[in-house]
Amino acid sequence: MKVxxxxxxxxxxxxxxxxxxxxxxxxxxxxxxxxxxxxxxNDDDVVLIAGDISWAMSLENALKDVDYLNSLKGTKIxxxxxxxxxxxxxxKIRSSLPKNVIALQNDSVKIGNYIFxxxxxxxxxxxxxxxEHDRHIYERECERFKLALASSEKLRVEGDVLVCLIxxxxxxxxxxxxxxxxxxxxxxxxxxxxxxxxxxxxxxYPRLNKNGVEYILTSCDLVxxxxxxx
Numbered sequence: 001m002k003v004x005x006x007x008x009x010x011x012x013x014x015x016x017x018x019x020x021x022x023x024x025x026x027x028x029x030x031x032x033x034x035x036x037x038x039x040x041x042n043d044d045d046v047v048l049i050a051g052d053i054s055w056a057m058s059l060e061n062a063l064k065d066v067d068y069l070n071s072l073k074g075t076k077i078x079x080x081x082x083x084x085x086x087x088x089x090x091x092k093i094r095s096s097l098p099k100n101v102i103a104l105q106n107d108s109v110k111i112g113n114y115i116f117x118x119x120x121x122x123x124x125x126x127x128x129x130x131x132e133h134d135r136h137i138y139e140r141e142c143e144r145f146k147l148a149l150a151s152s153e154k155l156r157v158e159g160d161v162l163v164c165l166i167x168x169x170x171x172x173x174x175x176x177x178x179x180x181x182x183x184x185x186x187x188x189x190x191x192x193x194x195x196x197x198x199x200x201x202x203x204x205y206p207r208l209n210k211n212g213v214e215y216i217l218t219s220c221d222l223v224x225x226x227x228x229x230x
Contacts, residue, residue: 001112003163004041004074004227006033007050007195007218010083011065032225034072040227041073046111047227050195050218051081051120051167062086063096070098075111077102079118081167081196104165106144108152115155117148118165121180121194126172142179149187163230164192169217175210184213191230195219 009030041047049069056062062084069076078101080087087093090105102109108117122141123134130138145166152162170180170192184192191214198221206223208215218228 001114002042002045003048003114003230004037004045005048005050005165005193005216005218005230006220006223006227007167007193008052008081008198008220009033009049010052010055011068012055013065013068029220029225030068033220033227036226037072043073045074046114046116047072047074047076048116048163048165048193048218048230049076049078050118050165050193051079052083052195053078053081054084054086056086059086059088059093059096066097066101069101075100075102077104077109077116077118077165079104079165079167080120082120104148106147106151108148108155110155110160113160115152115160115162116165117152117162119144119148121145121166121168121170123168124170124172124178124180126174126176138179142183145180145183149183149189153187161190162188164189166192166194168196169194170215171210175205175208181210181213185211189213191216193218193230197222 054062054065056065093103097103104118106119108115122138123130124138156162164184171178193216195218197219206217216228216230
């Protein structure tokens, strides 16, 4: 079993919000992702999608985009991003998803010797425009991540690989510690997959090892619309 990751697909297969208006990186991007995905992924592999899955405003419309994911090979594990407004009520979402699409929310799942846990996260201290309103959400999201990591501990045995999915970068542009990175280190997370960042002006570290944890950026426009092997 291999594990791959990508994020920020911003699907809108109904055509309501085409992504090519955001620049050349987005022209024909889904065709590029699909081609790379189906060439490399086998049915017993796992693909992590770290948020911003669909522009849809309702679950009903988002399921049209989920059908696209369902058509691709492998088991897909998804978390909520800041633009996933359709993500309301995890029980209803899970009951509506195809068998090979797994939604994580403050919890974890084990496949083979891999444990995957995740939550949305939030902007951290030292990020542009971070204010007291953000602090409240940031601290709340950290509590949610504690639940996810506590859940993973119950599943973990020696030799397992613990991979966390978080939509927001878990550190600021200076790569300083945050409540998230402290949690990842405390729980001995092996790898963290994140996204959210876009554009030419982003200070990109595709892979960063920080205090024994590997952080992997997966925003599709920043990884040439190709899956990243975890």
